[in-house]
């Protein structure tokens with residue numbers, strides 16, 4: 661596979677996640693409308709092979725550095741892989757995620773890729789990408805109109821003992837004594 665010269669130059673001939681020079685390949689970052697180098701990253705064989713399925717956990721400590729890349733495609737890969745690691749219970753990955761700021765467009769791109777690869781076992785995550793579990797407590801990060809119930813659940817409302825649903829984007833919880841479906845992305849783990 662011929663690697664795009666501009667991409668090679670941007671990456672300075674190293675894996676954009678771990679800096680390795682072995683088995684470099686052009687990795688198309690999924691679920692973007694374009695396939696130019698702005699939507700690709702130069703990855704080594706290990707990073708390429710384990711993207712989305714991290715098994716060599718220590719290898720992925722490299723994300724603590726590479727997540728600060730100024731290249732959106734690299735930020736997206738780092739965010740997704742950290743999310744996958746956090747879902748496996750790696751607290752350092754969660755700590756990094758908590759620090760990683762993505763602009764709205766980049767974040768939407770990152771999340772779209774995760775949503776597309778979802779299956780029934782996909783984690784339900786809150787607005788910070790923190791995994792939510794059955795029985796957790798969350799707070800609302802914005803006012804939510806509860807349709808049909810005639811009230812607005814205010815930002816900051818604590819919802820205790822949530823339940824997960826079949827849809828990783830939704831949780832169930834009681835607000836004002838009524839069991840309702842809530843959008844996980846508008847919640848923050850308490």
Ligand SMILES: [Zn+2]
Nearest residue numbers: 675678704707
């Ligand atoms: Zn690598």
